Each structure stands twice: as structure tokens, then as C-alpha cells.
Amino acid sequence: MNFDFSEEQNQLREALVRLLDRGYEFARRKQIVASDAGWSRDIWRQLAELGALAIRLPEAHGGAAGTAIDTLVVMEALGRRIVVEPYVPAIILGAGLVSRAGSDAQRTRLLPRVASGEQLLALAHDEADTRYELARIATRARPDGTGYVLDGQKTVVLGGGAADTLIVSARTAGEPGEPIGVSLFLVDTHAAGVRRHSYATHDDHRAADVTLTGVKVAGDALLGPAGGGLPLVEHAIEQGIAAVCAEALGVMAILVDLTASYVKTRKQFGVPIGQFQVLQHRLADMLMRVEQARSMTYLAATTVDSSDAALRRRITAAAKAMVGQAARFVGQQAIQLHGGIGVTDEAPVSHYFKRLTLIGMTFGDADHHLARYSDLMARGPTPAPRA
Amino acid sequence: MDLSYTADEQRFRAEVRGFLQTNLPQDLRDKVLGGKHLGREDFVGWHRILHQRGWSTPNWPKDFGGPGWNAVEQHIFDEECADAGAPPLMPFGIRMVAPVLMAFGSRAQQDRFLPRIRSGEHWWCQGYSEPGSGSDLASLRMRAERRDDVYVCNGQKTWTTAAQHADWIFCLVRTDPTRRQQQGISFLLIDMKSPGVTVRPIVTLDGDAEVNEVWFEDVEVPVDNRVGEENQGWTYAKYLLGHERTGNAGVGMCKRWLKAVKRIAAEQRAGGRPLIEDARFRDRIAQVEIELMALEVTHMRVLAMELKKQAPGPEASILKVQGSEIQQTLTELMMHALGPQALPFQPAALDAGYTGALSGPEWAVPITGRYLNHRKASIYAGSNEIQRNIIAKHMLGL
Ligand SMILES: Cc1cc2nc3c(=O)[nH]c(=O)nc-3n(C[C@H](O)[C@H](O)[C@H](O)COP(=O)(O)OP(=O)(O)OC[C@H]3O[C@@H](n4cnc5c(N)ncnc54)[C@H](O)[C@@H]3O)c2cc1C
Numbered sequence: 001m002n003f004d005f006s007e008e009q010n011q012l013r014e015a016l017v018r019l020l021d022r023g024y025e026f027a028r029r030k031q032i033v034a035s036d037a038g039w040s041r042d043i044w045r046q047l048a049e050l051g052a053l054a055i056r057l058p059e060a061h062g063g064a065a066g067t068a069i070d071t072l073v074v075m076e077a078l079g080r081r082i083v084v085e086p087y088v089p090a091i092i093l094g095a096g097l098v099s100r101a102g103s104d105a106q107r108t109r110l111l112p113r114v115a116s117g118e119q120l121l122a123l124a125h126d127e128a129d130t131r132y133e134l135a136r137i138a139t140r141a142r143p144d145g146t147g148y149v150l151d152g153q154k155t156v157v158l159g160g161g162a163a164d165t166l167i168v169s170a171r172t173a174g175e176p177g178e179p180i181g182v183s184l185f186l187v188d189t190h191a192a193g194v195r196r197h198s199y200a201t202h203d204d205h206r207a208a209d210v211t212l213t214g215v216k217v218a219g220d221a222l223l224g225p226a227g228g229g230l231p232l233v234e235h236a237i238e239q240g241i242a243a244v245c246a247e248a249l250g251v252m253a254i255l256v257d258l259t260a261s262y263v264k265t266r267k268q269f270g271v272p273i274g275q276f277q278v279l280q281h282r283l284a285d286m287l288m289r290v291e292q293a294r295s296m297t298y299l300a301a302t303t304v305d306s307s308d309a310a311l312r313r314r315i316t317a318a319a320k321a322m323v324g325q326a327a328r329f330v331g332q333q334a335i336q337l338h339g340g341i342g343v344t345d346e347a348p349v350s351h352y353f354k355r356l357t358l359i360g361m362t363f364g365d366a367d368h369h370l371a372r373y374s375d376l377m378a379r380g381p382t383p384a385p386r387a
Numbered sequence: 388m389d390l391s392y393t394a395d396e397q398r399f400r401a402e403v404r405g406f407l408q409t410n411l412p413q414d415l416r417d418k419v420l421g422g423k424h425l426g427r428e429d430f431v432g433w434h435r436i437l438h439q440r441g442w443s444t445p446n447w448p449k450d451f452g453g454p455g456w457n458a459v460e461q462h463i464f465d466e467e468c469a470d471a472g473a474p475p476l477m478p479f480g481i482r483m484v485a486p487v488l489m490a491f492g493s494r495a496q497q498d499r500f501l502p503r504i505r506s507g508e509h510w511w512c513q514g515y516s517e518p519g520s521g522s523d524l525a526s527l528r529m530r531a532e533r534r535d536d537v538y539v540c541n542g543q544k545t546w547t548t549a550a551q552h553a554d555w556i557f558c559l560v561r562t563d564p565t566r567r568q569q570q571g572i573s574f575l576l577i578d579m580k581s582p583g584v585t586v587r588p589i590v591t592l593d594g595d596a597e598v599n600e601v602w603f604e605d606v607e608v609p610v611d612n613r614v615g616e617e618n619q620g621w622t623y624a625k626y627l628l629g630h631e632r633t634g635n636a637g638v639g640m641c642k643r644w645l646k647a648v649k650r651i652a653a654e655q656r657a658g659g660r661p662l663i664e665d666a667r668f669r670d671r672i673a674q675v676e677i678e679l680m681a682l683e684v685t686h687m688r689v690l691a692m693e694l695k696k697q698a699p700g701p702e703a704s705i706l707k708v709q710g711s712e713i714q715q716t717l718t719e720l721m722m723h724a725l726g727p728q729a730l731p732f733q734p735a736a737l738d739a740g741y742t743g744a745l746s747g748p749e750w751a752v753p754i755t756g757r758y759l760n761h762r763k764a765s766i767y768a769g770s771n772e773i774q775r776n777i778i779a780k781h782m783l784g785l
Contacts, residue, residue, distance in 0.1 A: 128747075131657045131726040155746065156727045177659050197744050201730040202593075202755050209746050268523035278772055335762045339521050339770065340546045343592050343763045350592035354759060361722070361729050371667055 003298075009073045015050050016077035024081045026348050032084065033204040039085045039162060041117075048117030053091055057099055061111035068239065072246040072301040079250020082355045084205050086120065089159030092243045093236050094121025097167055097184070101224035101232045106186065110165065122163035124154040124187075124210050125233055132364040134233055135179050139212065141170035148172075148222070150185060150193075150215040158362075160208030161198030163189055168212065173227050182230045184223040191215055203355040231309065237363050238316040242304040244359045245297040245323040251356050252290045252326065255334040258349050259283060262338055279337060286330045293326035314382060317373040323359075324366030331356040390684065392459070400463045407471040410436050414739070416472040422753030423739045425474055427510070427552040433474045434507035444481045444505050446634075451489055451501055458690035462638070462683070469639030470646075477549065480504040480511040482634045484557045487574070487623050491615040500555075500576070514544040514558035514577070514601060515624070521546075522773050524559070525568045525621065529603065531560035531575060533610070533617075538562070538575060540583075540606040546767070550586045550599040553579050563618050574620035576612040583607075591763070593756035594734050629699030631768050636686045636710035641679050644717040648672055651724040651750075662724060675716045682709050701781035704774040711764035711771060718758040729755045 005013070023043060032040045047053055055070045057063025064070075071092065078087060095114045098106060098121065113119035130136045139152025150170050160166065166187045174181025187194060193215035198208040224232050260283055263274035273279055300319035306312055331353040335342035338349050360366065392400070415429055437443040445464050447453020456464065469475075476482075485504050488497055503509040520527040529542030540560060550556065556577050563571030577584070583606035588596040615623055649672060652663040662668055689702045722729045728747040735741055736752045745752070765771040779785040 126727055128728075129656050129659075131655070131662075133658050136659060156730050197746065199746055200732045202732040202759065204732075207730060207746075267519075268521065268526070270523075270526075273522075276772070278775075332762065336765055336770070336772075339766055340516070340598075340763075343760070343766065345590040345592055345594065350759075353762075354592065357755075357759065358730055361727070365723055365726075367667055367671075367723065 005069070005073065009070060012050075012052070012055070012070065013073050013077055016052065016074065017080075019046055019050060020077065020081040020083065024083060026351075029082065029084070029204075029351075033200075037162065038200060038204070038206045043083070044085055044117045047085070047087070048115065053087075053095075053117055054115035056091070057095060057111050057115055058107065061099075061107050062115040063099075063111065068242050068301040068304045071239075071243055072297065075243045075246035076250040076253075079247035079355075080254050082203075082251060082351055084203075086122070086159030086162050086206070088240055088243050088247075089122045089157075090114070090120045090163065092239050093123040093158075094163070094165075094167060096239050097121075097123065097223065097232060097236050098186075100235065101184065103220075105220065106223065110186075119165065120159065120163045121165050121167060122157055122159040123169075123233070123236060124157045124160060124166045125169045126155055126157070127153060128155055129176065130155075132368045133177070134237065135182070135230055136176045137169050137171060137182055138176045139168065139170040141172050141183055141185060143172070144216065146219040148185065148217050148219075150187065150212045150217065152212050154210040154212070156201075156207045157210050158205065158207050160210055161196060161206050165189065166194075166210065167223060168210075169229055169233055170212075179230050181227050182233070183226050184229040184232060185217050186221045186223055187212070187215060187217055191217070201358060203358040204351070205358070235309070235312070238304050238312050241316045241320045241363050242297070242300040244362055245293070245300055245319050248323050248327050248356060248359050249290070249294055249297055251352050251359070252286075252293065252330045255330055255349065255352050255356070256283070256286050256290060258352070259286070259334045259337050262349075266339075273337075282333050282337060286333055289326035289329050293323045296322045310376075314373065314376050317369045317376065320364060321366050321369040321373055324369065327356045327360045328366065331360075392463075396459055396463060399460055400467060403464055403467040404471070406440060406442075407467060407473065410440070411471055411473050412436075415474065418739050419474055420472040421739070421750065422737070422757065424737050430474050430477055430552075431507050431510065434476065437476075438506050443476070443507065444485070445476070446482055446630075447485065447505075448489075451485075451497070452505055458687050458694055461690060462687050465639040466642060467639075469643045472643075475640065477510065478631065478634050479513050479549070479553075479557075480509060482630055483513055483627050484511050484576070486630050487557075487614060487627050490626060491574075491623050493611075493614075495611070496576070496614065509554045510549070510552050512547050512550045512553035512556045512579075512601075514547055514556045516546045517543060518545050522770055524624070525572070527559055527561060527572065529558065529560045530564070531562050531573060531608070533562065536610045537607040538573075538610060538613070540575070540577070540603045540608055542603050544601040544603075545599075546589070547586075547599045547601045548597055548767075550579070550601050551588065551596070555579060556584075556601065557614075559620055559624050562620075566618065569621040571618050572620040572624070573617050574614040574623045575608050576614065577603075577606065577608050581606045581608070591760060593760040594732075595756070595760065628769060629703045632703035632707040632774070633689065633693065633699050636682060636706040637714055638679070638683050638686050638710070641682075641710070641713050641717060644714070644721070645672070645676055645679060648675075648717060648720045648724060651721060655724050655726065657726075668724070671720060675713060675720065678709070678716075679713055682706070682713060685709070701777050704769075704777045707768060708765075708771050708774045708778075714764050715758075715761050718754075718761045721754045722758040725751055725754055732756075 054063040055066040059065045141148040141150050168185045168187045171181050172183045193213045195211040196208045266273050296319040303315040341347050444453045445461050449455035517527050531538040531540045558575050562573040583604040585602040587600045589598045653661050655662040693699045731746040733752050
């Protein structure tokens with residue numbers, strides 16, 4: 001075993017921290033989220049220049065062919081500044097899917113422009129009844145000549161408003177709930193019949209509901225095998241889970257820091273409130289949860305690129321369950337220990353809390369993943385991670 | 388011992404329910420049950436309707452024009468009002484300053500203020516906390532200097548709930564800076580229209596504006612507006628805090644929210660079935676239902692004891708801690724029941740009559756914000772850490 005980050009990874013982290021220290025202080029973030037788009041193309045361009053958008057992309061398409069550990073480094077840095085730019089939907093989900101499932105032509109068309117920051121992707125999968133059960137998809141794709149016609153409604157598509165191209169899951173066969181028959185399609189957001197309603201989420205990110213009415217796509221819009229899209233979506237969501245767990249580490253590290261320094265300076269009863277043992281223990285509990293969450297996140301990052309789907313499924317469920325529980329405790333206690341200040345919009349702590357809360361609700365909450373893990377556990381022993 | 392409702396109590400419940408059915412305006416009910424924003428007029432309007440029936444001050448004894456209800460009757464009234472979707476009664480007048488005036492106010496103060504609290508003419512707010520004095524309230528610094536027959540007040544209060552609507556504020560002020568902590572404090576009633584009073588909103592994390600800073604610059608307050616003795620304000624303040632905590636159990640509201648959680652879980656689908664059929668989620672609802680069932684009885688026990696002793700004791704802290712934690716659990720369960728639909732932030736849709744675009748069902752809009760907002764419940768009215776300190780010290784002698 002080796003717990004060290006590589007030289008390149010350390011450099012990447014430092015570069016990101018420098019960029020965000022300069023361009024993403026809390027006041028600047030406020031301006032960005034108050035803008036019409038709700039995110040900054042300028043920051044996106046700078047992330048592209050650093051190579052952060054291309055880190056996982058294949059070398060043949062302008063990428064660095066990195067691993068989930070590189071993603072972890074990026075996401076933790078983004079979490080420390082609660083960056084709202086659509087990195088998870090566009091890069092982890094969208095570009096990840098195209099890298100893994102795309103034809104040469106699809107990769108050549110999209111990925112270099114992803115790397116340069118000109119092309120934004122998003123995954124339009126969830127529907128009103130999906131909740132966290134990925135197979136529950138009702139959107140239909142009907143063959144039409146050499147292409148397809150898509151009809152359906154997608155809800156809470158992360159980064160859906162900013163996207164140029166959506167990856168839409170739709171049934172070419174089967175019924176909602178069945179694992180077979182889901183196909184993925186690349187759909188231009190300006191295509192006829194695509195309607196988007198875009199809005200902010202509670203953590204100042206953006207999402208959209210997408211209605212597809214008789215949307216015609218060509219045959220080469222099919223991404224991956226016809227009817228075999230679900231395992232691809234599942235792997236994408238696992239990558240998403242590993243990414244938001246890493247982001248949560250960054251968010252939680254800041255919350256522990258903010259709270260520890262607050263209790264050292266806030267005085268009540270003539271002493272810093274950090275002298276009250278109950279608060280010391282609370283902070284010690286917060287720190288322990290973060291360390292446990294960190295270990296699970298490392299485990300997830302070193303597993304999520306594996307070709308062993310059973311192992312990935314198991315470890316990402318465990319990681320999301322544990323990080324979700326840690327996020328809940330750390331977020332709530334950070335607010336509590338700040339007292340009234342903690343529930344104000346003015347205090348950064350409340351914004352970190354909100355992001356943490358929504359990370360907890362994204363890609364399945366802690367209860368969902370605990371249940372998933374528990375079911376998998378009942379079916380057989382935990383597979384051992386392999387090198 | 389008998390924990391069932393007597394025939395009289397059941398008759399009383401039917402009477403309250405009947406009253407609510409005919410007198411609670413439908414649009415108001417829809418706003419409350421739909422989690423929409425309520426304005427000053429909504430609260431005051433409902434207060435006036437209750438006043439006409441003599442029910443605007445459910446905790447008051449008959450001597451002061453209240454209904455003189457016992458603990459069980461007060462509980463039934465609260466439960467029925469919450470269930471019907473009536474706006475909550477603002478506690479600052481009826482549950483906070485009024486008991487202090489009844490116990491310690493002059494006859495003139497009682498005659499002047501109590502009827503106006505009852506009628507809804509005066510909206511009150513609570514000026515206790517200051518930026519440097521939250522948990523350690525006795526360190527407060529707002530100054531009141533006696534000059535002939537007025538106090539000249541300077542300083543700042545903060546976290547003042549609903550100050551933007553208030554006509555009057557009751558303040559703890561320092562009248563003798565030479566005496567330590569609890570000793571130099573007095574209890575003043577201040578007209579919010581007095582020259583030198585400024586209210587500035589504080590935006591909370593859910594984007595709402597319910598709390599404020601209140602600034603006082605050379606505000607002149609007649610000495611007649613001092614409650615009780617000069618420099619004895621701390622005694623009255625503590626008396627009030629006990630009443631505040633008892634009122635914070637919020638059993639009626641929690642029961643309504645519990646119903647809401649069940650309804651949402653029946654409507655939301657997970658794995659193609661209603662979420663309520665998921666045993667894990669249902670267990671969580673069952674757990675909080677049991678806790679609430681216990682709190683309901685504890686609440687009535689404490690209320691009954693209070694009515695006998697004429698003053699709340701440290702037991703009120705139990706209600707505050709348990710009540711706030713149950714509220715927080717319920718708001719969290721509602722959010723989790725929504726799944727991915729918990730994410731959209733749609734504040735414009737919190738105004739009644741909103742007709743713009745929406746993501747998800749309209750009833751889901753207030754839910755996540757309510758969870759975020761209710762982190763306050765374990766902070767205000769004395770944080771839950773402070774309540775546990777009180778229980779340890781005064782009930783356990785530690
Ligand atoms: C939404 C809201 C509405 C409010 N409305 C009003 C109002 O209308 N009028 C009014 O006067 N006030 C109001 N308050 C203020 C409220 O009473 C205070 O926020 C509360 O007393 C805590 O004080 P603080 O915020 O200064 O936190 P602090 O006192 O600074 O506490 C910070 C943390 O330290 C902990 N702590 C402090 N002392 C101890 C100790 N001895 N042992 C262990 N832990 C300790 C606290 O529990 C908390 O976790 C409101 C507050 C909120 C959030």
C-alpha cells in the first residue's frame with residue numbers, strides 16, 4: 001500500500017488552490033452565483049488552462065489519461081471553496097461517459113472541446129419516479145429511419161441549463177424498472193423539441209428540468225450499445241459518487257477549521273466557548289468523522305476505475321453511506337457551534353452547510369446507500385480490492 | 388391516573404374544531420398548509436378572529452381576560468389549531484411579556500398593555516440577545532441612563548424575530564454598569580416608533596428575513612415603562628425564559644408535520660412502490676412518532692405542574708430540547724422523502740398565488756428550506772447545550 005500523492009498530483013492541488021485563493025474568495029463566489037448564468041465561464045476557462053477539465057480524458061483527445069485519484073485531488077480543492085461551476089455534471093458524468101462509451105468519431109468531436117472548456121455536457125437521466133433506482137426510466141426512443149425520436153421528461157438535471165449537449169437516457173426496449181433496454185443519446189440542447197427549465201438549487205448550483213417532445217436524433221447520436229446503457233450510467237454515477245465524496249472532504253475540512261477557530265475566539269461567560277468540554281468533544285467527533293470519511297473516500301477513489309462492477313458497486317455504496325452520515329453530522333454541528341451566526345446568509349459556514357446537505361442528497365442519500373450495501377452484503381462476502 | 392380524554396375534554400375538542408371549520412379563512416389555511424410566506428396581516432387577522440371568540444390568549448387566566456384553560460385544554464387548542472392549518476400565535480406578546488406583566492407589572496401597565504396584546508393591537512418582539520451576549524445573556528450591554536423621568540437608551544439588540552412587524556419591544560438593559568452581571572439589569576418596554584430606533588434585517592440561510600438587528604440611539608423611554616424594580620430585571624427575564632421554553636415544545640405543529648411526512652412518503656415512489664412501504668424509511672417515521680407521543684404527555688405533565696406552581700421550572704428545558712430535536716428530525720425526514728426533488732431552490736414560489744414555472748410539485752417547494760431554517764430550533768430560546776447545562780445543574784445538582 002501507498003498513501004502518498006504523486007508529485008504531479010501535489011502540483012495540481014497547489015495550482016488549483018492558488019487559482020481559487022485568488023479568483024474564488026467568498027465575496028467573488030457571491031457575485032458569481034448572483035449572475036444570470038450562476039457560474040463563471042472565466043473560472044471554467046482557467047480550470048481548462050490548468051488542465052483540470054482534461055485530466056481524465058484519453059491522451060489521444062487532448063487529455064492526461066488520469067485516474068480517480070486525480071479527480072479526488074481536484075474535487076477536494078473545489079470543495080474547499082464550494083465552487084459552483086458544473087464540474088461533476090460536465091466532466092465527471094458527461095465527459096466520463098463519452099470517454100468510456102463513445103465511438104472514435106464521438107470522442108473526436110466532443111472531447112477536445114471539453115478539454116478546452118468550449119463544450120459542456122450533462123447527463124439527463126433522472127425522472128420524476130426514478131428517485132435513486134437507476135433503471136426506473138420511462139423516456140422512450142423510437143427508431144425512425146436510421147435515427148430515433150425521443151419523448152420524455154427529465155428532472156433535476158445537474159448542469160442541464162449550461163450544457164451544450166445532453167446525454168439522454170431513453171428506452172429502446174423494456175419497461176421502467178427493467179435493467180435491459182436503456183440506451184444513451186447525445187442530444188444538442190438547441191435541437192427542436194428540447195425544452196429546458198433552468199433554476200438554482202439550495203446550494204447555489206444550477207439544474208434544469210428537460211422536456212423532450214418528438215426530438216429527432218441521427219443514428220450516430222447513440223452513445224454505447226443500444227439497450228445496454230444502464231451499466232454505463234451506473235458506472236458514471238459511481239464516478240460521480242467518488243467525486244462528490246472527495247468534494248465533501250474539502251467542504252468538511254473547511255467547516256472543521258471554521259468552527260475550531262470560531263470557538264477559540266467567540267467568548268461567552270468570560271471565556272472562549274472552546275473551553276467548554278462539551279464543545280471540545282463535539283469538535284473531536286467532527287474531526288473523527290472526517291477522518292473516517294476520508295478513508296472511505298480514498299477507498300472509493302482507488303476502486304471506482306476498476307473493471308470489477310461488483311466491487312465498485314459495493315465500495316461506492318459504503319463510501320456514500322459513510323460520507324453522507326459524516327456530512328450530516330459535521331454540517332449540523334458546525335452550524336450549532338456557531339450559534340445564531342451559523343444560520344445567517346452572511347456567514348460562509350451556512351453556505352458550506354448547504355452544499356454538504358445537498359451532496360448528501362445527490363446520487364442517493366446515506367440511507368439509500370446503506371440499504372444498497374446491506375443487500376449486497378447479504379448476497380456474498382465483500383470482494384477484496386485488487387491491485 | 389387516567390391518560391384518556393374525559394367526555395368534557397372531548398366536547399371541548401369538538402367545540403374548537405367546529406370553530407376552526409367555520410372561522411379559519413380558507414385562503415389563510417391554504418397558505419399555512421402549503422408552507423407559503425405569511426405576512427403581518429395574516430398573523431394579525433387570525434389573532435383578531437380568535438380575539439372575538441375570547442381565545443387569542445390561550446395561556447392566560449380568567450382574571451386577565453384569558454379563557455382560564457387548564458393544561459389539557461391548552462394542549463387540545465394548540466393541537467386543533469395546528470392541525471387545521473391556523474397560523475401560529477406570535478408568542479412574544481401573549482406567552483412572553485404578558486406573563487411578566489401579570490406577575491410583576493404595575494396595575495397601570497397591566498391595564499394599558501394586556502388588553503392590547505389580547506386584541507392584537509400591539510405586536511411585540513423580544514429584545515434580549517446582543518451580538519456579544521447570546522448564551523451569556525447576563526453580560527448584556529445595552530445602556531439605559533436615568534435622566535429625570537426617562538431612561539436614555541443606547542445599544543444594540545440582535546436576532547430580534549419579527550422586529551420589522553413589531554409595535555413594541557421588551558428589552559433587557561443595563562441601568563447600573565457598576566454592578567456585576569445579573570445585578571444591574573432592568574426590564575423596559577419600548578415603543579418601536581420612538582425616535583432613535585432602527586431595524587435592519589438579517590437574511591437567514593434559507594433566504595428568509597425573519598430576524599433583525601435593532602439599534603437604539605438616544606432613545607427616550609418613560610420611567611413608567613420599566614417593569615418592576617430598577618436593577619431587578621434579571622428575575623423577570625428568567626421567569627419569562629421559562630415560559631418561552633414551555634411554549635417551544637411545538638407539539639401541535641409537530642403532529643401536523645408528522646402527518647405531512649406520512650402523506651409525502653405515501654405519494655413519493657421508490658423502486659416503483661410508495662416510499663412508505665420501504666421498511667427503513669417507515670421505521671424512521673415510527674421512531675419520531677413514538678418520541679412525539681411521549682413528548683405530548685410530558686408536555687401536558689409539565690404544563691399541569693406549572694399551573695399548580697404558577698411558574699415554570701427547569702423541566703421546561705426538557706420540552707425545549709426534545710421539542711426542537713423532534714422538529715428537526717421531521718423537517719429532515721420531509722427533505723429525505725423528496726429525494727432528488729429536494730434540490731431545487733424556488734423562493735418565488737413561496738408567495739401565495741405564484742403562477743410561474745416550477746420544478747416538481749408545488750407542495751415540495753418549502754421543504755428543504757424548512758430543514759435548513761430549523762437548524763435554528765436547537766440554537767434559539769437558549770441553545771440545547773445551555774438547556775442541558777440547566778438540567779444538569781438544577782435537576783441533577785451537578
Ligand atoms: C432564528 C433565531 C431567532 C431568534 N430570535 C430571538 C429573539 O426574538 N429575541 C432574542 O432576544 N433573541 C433571539 N435569538 C437569539 C438566541 O437566543 C441566541 O442565538 C442564543 O441564545 C445563542 O446565542 P448566540 O447565538 O450568541 O450563540 P453563542 O452563545 O455564542 O453560542 C455558540 C455555541 O456555544 C455554545 N455554548 C455557549 N455557552 C456554552 C456553555 N456554557 N456550555 C456549553 N456550550 C455553550 C452554544 O450552545 C452554541 O452552540 C434568536 C436566534 C435565532 C437563531
